[in-house]
Amino acid sequence: MTQDSGLRTNYARDRLYWNQYYSSLSAETQPSNFALSIASELDTNKSILDAGCGNGRDSIYFLSLGLRVTGIDASDTAINNLNSFTSGNIMAEFICGDFVNNNTVYSRKYDYVYSRFTLHAITSSQQKDFLRNSAHILLPDGRLYIEARTLHDDLYGKGESVGDNAFIYDGHYRRFINPEDLADTMNADGWEIISLREGKGFSRTKNSDPVLMRLIAKRRAETDN
Numbered sequence: 001m002t003q004d005s006g007l008r009t010n011y012a013r014d015r016l017y018w019n020q021y022y023s024s025l026s027a028e029t030q031p032s033n034f035a036l037s038i039a040s041e042l043d044t045n046k047s048i049l050d051a052g053c054g055n056g057r058d059s060i061y062f063l064s065l066g067l068r069v070t071g072i073d074a075s076d077t078a079i080n081n082l083n084s085f086t087s088g089n090i091m092a093e094f095i096c097g098d099f100v101n102n103n104t105v106y107s108r109k110y111d112y113v114y115s116r117f118t119l120h121a122i123t124s125s126q127q128k129d130f131l132r133n134s135a136h137i138l139l140p141d142g143r144l145y146i147e148a149r150t151l152h153d154d155l156y157g158k159g160e161s162v163g164d165n166a167f168i169y170d171g172h173y174r175r176f177i178n179p180e181d182l183a184d185t186m187n188a189d190g191w192e193i194i195s196l197r198e199g200k201g202f203s204r205t206k207n208s209d210p211v212l213m214r215l216i217a218k219r220r221a222e223t224d225n
Contacts, residue, residue, distance in 0.1 A: 019044050023077055031061035033203055034116050034147040034214065041143070042067060046111035047138070047155070051099040052118030056082040062114075063092055070110070072099045100126045106133045119148040120174050124164050131186065134221055143194070146215040150198055151176045153211040179213040191217045 017179040035058040042048065044066035050059045053071030055078050062069050063086070072095045073079055086092035095104060100122060113134045119127060134144050149155065149164060156176045159169025168177035179198050186193060194216040202212045 004205050012039060029055055029057040031058050031142070032116055032147075034058075035061050035114075037214075038145055038216075039065060042112060047109075048112040048114055049105060051108045051113060051115045051134075052121065053082070053094070054078055054117075056085070056094070058114065058116060059092070059094070060085070065088065067091070067112075069093070070095070070105060070108075071103055072097055072105055074098065100130045101133065106137055109137055109139050111139050113138060113142070113144045115145065117146045119146055119151075120177055121172075125164065125177060131189065131191075135190065138219060142218060144191075144215075146217075146218045147202065147212055148177045149174060150211050150213050151178050152198070154208075155210070179215070182213075182215070186217060192220045193217050 028196065039061075042062065042065055045068070047068040047070070048062050050056075050062065050069060053059045053073045054075070056071055059069050059071040059082065068091045070093045071082060072078075074096065076096045079094050082092075082094040086094065094172040097105070098103070099118065115130075119130070122130065138144065153175065153176055155167075155169065156165070157167065159167040161167055162173070164175060165178070166173065168174075181194055183193050183196055196211045196213065196215050198211065200209045200211055202214060203210055
C-alpha cells in the first residue's frame, strides 16, 4: 500500500486534532473572508454544500443569507456543536462523515459547492473523487468555490513529507496545490474556470498570511449531467 492510498482510506485521519481544535470554538465564529467575498453571488433559497465545514463559521453565515445549507465534516465535535446550535432550523443539516464520498451528500443536487481550506486537507486521489462528485451534484449553472493553500505557501516543505507535495506538520496533513495544474485538470474534465487567483492577503490574521488560491468554476454546458 502506498502512502497516498493509506492516507486516502482514512478520511478521519486528523479527527483527534480537529476535535481538540474545535472544542474551543463555537459555531458563532465570524465568517471567513472567502465566504464574505462570494456572498453577492449567492442567491437566497438556493442550496449549498459546505464540504469540510469545520466549526461552521461559513455555514452559519450562509444560513444568515437565506441559503439551504448542508455541512459535512469528519469532526464529530464540530458537527455535534453545529446540530445543537441550529436545532429546529429546517434550512440547516450537518453530517459527520467523509466530504469526498459521503453517500447521503452525493445523492442530492446543489446550486453551490463550497470548499474552503479542505482541498489541501485531502490526497490527490481524494481530490479526483471530490471534483468528480461535485460535478455530478451541481445543478445547471451551479458553481464550485475553492480556497486552498498553494505550493508557494510558507508552510510548504515543513514537517514529514508524505509525498505528492504533502506533509504532516503541526499535528495534521496538508497537501499544497499547484493552481495551474488544478485548472488544467479541471478544464480537461469538463469544468469551465470562471476565475483563478493566487496570492497573500486572502486570509490574513495577526499570526499568518498564507499564500492561497481562489478558484470559481462551473460545468461546461455540453458536459452538464
